[in-house]
Amino acid sequence: MTRRKLAAGNWKMNGLRTALAEIEALRDAFPDPGCDVLICPPATLLAQSALAAAGSSIRLGGQDCHVAASGAHTGDISAAMLSDSGATHVILGHSERRADHGESSALVARKTEAAWAAGLTAIICVGETEAERDAGRTLDIVTTQVIESVPDGAIALTTVVAYEPVWAIGTGRTPTNAEIEEVHTAIRGALASRFSTDVAEGIRILYGGSVKPGNAAEIFALRDVDGGLVGGASLKASDFAGIIRAAEG
Numbered sequence: 001m002t003r004r005k006l007a008a009g010n011w012k013m014n015g016l017r018t019a020l021a022e023i024e025a026l027r028d029a030f031p032d033p034g035c036d037v038l039i040c041p042p043a044t045l046l047a048q049s050a051l052a053a054a055g056s057s058i059r060l061g062g063q064d065c066h067v068a069a070s071g072a073h074t075g076d077i078s079a080a081m082l083s084d085s086g087a088t089h090v091i092l093g094h095s096e097r098r099a100d101h102g103e104s105s106a107l108v109a110r111k112t113e114a115a116w117a118a119g120l121t122a123i124i125c126v127g128e129t130e131a132e133r134d135a136g137r138t139l140d141i142v143t144t145q146v147i148e149s150v151p152d153g154a155i156a157l158t159t160v161v162a163y164e165p166v167w168a169i170g171t172g173r174t175p176t177n178a179e180i181e182e183v184h185t186a187i188r189g190a191l192a193s194r195f196s197t198d199v200a201e202g203i204r205i206l207y208g209g210s211v212k213p214g215n216a217a218e219i220f221a222l223r224d225v226d227g228g229l230v231g232g233a234s235l236k237a238s239d240f241a242g243i244i245r246a247a248e249g
Ligand SMILES: O=C[C@H](O)COP(=O)(O)O
Pocket: 010, 094, 164, 168, 169, 170, 171, 208, 209, 210, 211, 229, 230, 231, 232, 233
């Protein structure tokens, strides 16, 4: 099965209104990209980002959502609010949220259901810590996270998995190509056993963790790697453009 590659940028807690110029630059540089392009700005910029990307095929995403559609949850944002602001996607279970906010895979599964209910595609993040890798537990940790974080009803249209080794995020370090392929193959296998081979073959599995313009093409060419979830190198259009080109192949 041919899966269209996805270049997804996660701006994390970065970006003031001046950063909208980066989206405008990408819009102008890629009128008809040969891959899917997604920017996940902070929630404060979502609506304006949607205006900046209007008329282009750049899609926008949130970085988290609450399990409820609305209610007394001070400081939280619902999936419906993300959608209303122009988002089509939402990143869920990023390791920074698992670490900073104690998010469990069970909670991530509930958030995924909330995202689907609002019509969003969920990008569900998994990944091992350095200690877990050193202990030889990577495949066990990652496949367990996949099984527990992806709820019943997953289909390719609404589900993306992002493999992000925690120790590779923002460090300039990446696993070897063989290590990336090993984990991505294991993730697809876990999806096949959890759902079906057909569903697993359709779901895109992104790699994230120190993806740069200089290493993106090599990583995106690996078996079962369907694009990237990019942090630091997505903040500047000039950098992210190189990653989009790598995803275009
Ligand atoms: O969501 C993105 C990842 O955490 C990767 O971040 P990074 O590209 O800055 O290493």
